[in-house]
Amino acid sequence: MKVARSGMSIQAKTNAIGWSFISVAVIMICVFYFYPMVQALILSLQSGRGMNLQFVGLDNYVRLFTDSMFIAAVKNTFIYLIVQVPIMIILGLFISVLLNDSRLKFKGFFRTAIFLPCVTSLVAYSVIFKYLFAADGLVNTMLMKVSIISAPIQWITDPFWAKITIIIAITWRWTGYNMIFYLSALQNIDNSIYEAARIDGASAFKQFFQITIPLLKPIILFTSITSTIGTLQLFDEVMNITGGGPGNATTSISQYIYNLSFKYTPDFGYAATVSYAIVVLIVIFSVLQFKAAGDRNG
Numbered sequence: 001m002k003v004a005r006s007g008m009s010i011q012a013k014t015n016a017i018g019w020s021f022i023s024v025a026v027i028m029i030c031v032f033y034f035y036p037m038v039q040a041l042i043l044s045l046q047s048g049r050g051m052n053l054q055f056v057g058l059d060n061y062v063r064l065f066t067d068s069m070f071i072a073a074v075k076n077t078f079i080y081l082i083v084q085v086p087i088m089i090i091l092g093l094f095i096s097v098l099l100n101d102s103r104l105k106f107k108g109f110f111r112t113a114i115f116l117p118c119v120t121s122l123v124a125y126s127v128i129f130k131y132l133f134a135a136d137g138l139v140n141t142m143l144m145k146v147s148i149i150s151a152p153i154q155w156i157t158d159p160f161w162a163k164i165t166i167i168i169a170i171t172w173r174w175t176g177y178n179m180i181f182y183l184s185a186l187q188n189i190d191n192s193i194y195e196a197a198r199i200d201g202a203s204a205f206k207q208f209f210q211i212t213i214p215l216l217k218p219i220i221l222f223t224s225i226t227s228t229i230g231t232l233q234l235f236d237e238v239m240n241i242t243g244g245g246p247g248n249a250t251t252s253i254s255q256y257i258y259n260l261s262f263k264y265t266p267d268f269g270y271a272a273t274v275s276y277a278i279v280v281l282i283v284i285f286s287v288l289q290f291k292a293a294g295d296r297n298g
Contacts (some may be wrong), residue, residue, distance in 0.1 A: 044272035053269055060273035070274060072190070072248055074281075076163070076279055080232045081285075084167045089220065091171065092178035097212065099179070106220045115176035122173075126240035129169045131154065133241075159249035162242045162265040166250055166273070169237045174230065178223040185219045186212070221293045228285050232278055253278055 044060055046053040063069055095114060099107055117125065132138050133155035140152040157167045189212070197207050213220075235254035238244055244251035244259075251259075253274065260271040 009202035030122060040272045040275060043269055044087050044276050047267065048269060049270070050266045056269070063270065063274065063288040065275060065292060069248065069251075070253075070277075073251045073253045074277075076250055077232060077234060077252050080162060080167060080170065080234060081228060084170050085227045085231055087167075088171050088175050088178060089224060092175045092223070093216070093220070095175070096179045096182035096186060097208065100183060111179075115180055117173045117175075118177045120173070123240055124236050125173060126169065129165065129172075129237075130241045133165045133168075156242055157246050157284065159246055162246060162250045165241060166234075166237050169241060170234070171233070171235075174227065178227065179245050181219050181223055185216050217293065221289060223255055224289050225286050228289065229282050232281055232285070 038222050043053070045055060045057060047060055048054050049057045058259065063181045098104065099111055099114075104110075135152045135154060135156070137155075140149070143149045144152070144157075145163055153161055192212055197211060202210070233254050234252040235258065238250050238252045238255050239258070242250045244255050257271050257278075260267050260274065
């Protein structure tokens with residue numbers, strides 16, 4: 001009996017030690033993650049100016065469907081999502097395959113150069129892009145010098161070209177981020193698989209689509225979801241390059257939340273509602289991507 005009691009005591013002490021290690025992290029997550037989520041949900045059921053809020057139930061959620069500014073922000077964000085995410089995924093995959101070639105020299109330099117934009121300041125690079133794509137900026141100057149265009153393109157002030165500028169900026173910054181994931185996955189693929197394929201007469205094209213793509217499927221799914229989440233939360237580039245203009249042509253959902261909270265007459269309740277709209281969109285797109293990838297756990 002003493003042995004049993006001693007064994008139970010040791011087990012209890014072991015559990016206590018284990019919980020002591022994770023308790024701080026659990027408390028921090030609850031305080032700084034779950035508590036704000038619950039408070040934001042409660043706030044989304046209220047409305048009013050500033051902090052003079054009243055409970056309105058689901059009125060804010062009903063308002064979303066008739067809010068022309070919200071609908072415009074959703075359309076703009078979907079354009080970024082539909083155009084930019086596939087480009088970024090395909091470009092990152094293509095670059096990673098090139099940089100995984102053992103015959104390529106200075107691979108370390110190229111990998112660092114392509115990944116470097118990911119660690120630059122969001123505000124700093126956005127401001128630089130704003131000056132590069134100004135009417136008298138470097139981009140227009142170079143295009144005119146090589147006779148590609150005869151007059152400056154209004155990258156910032158034209159609704160169409162402003163969206164293109166945002167897409168170029170996001171692609172430049174985040175392609176290297178996805179590339180790193182693909183590159184690490186490629187280096188874990190056994191070379192004997194490719195050697196066997198070459199012996200069987202498979203071309204590089206067939207190897208890519210019949211070996212590389214299937215083996216990278218989990219990583220492609222992961223980067224697709226993270227890229228989708230990042231695009232739905234897009235804020236810095238729009239805020240600092242175009243300011244949401246011209247005429248709200250580039251306003252994203254996150255910028256609209258900022259405007260509701262700090263630019264317009266503060267309506268924190270409705271801003272929280274729009275925030276939860278992003279959460280719903282992220283869940284929907286994530287589930288769709290899991291289903292499209294054939295993931296049984298999706």
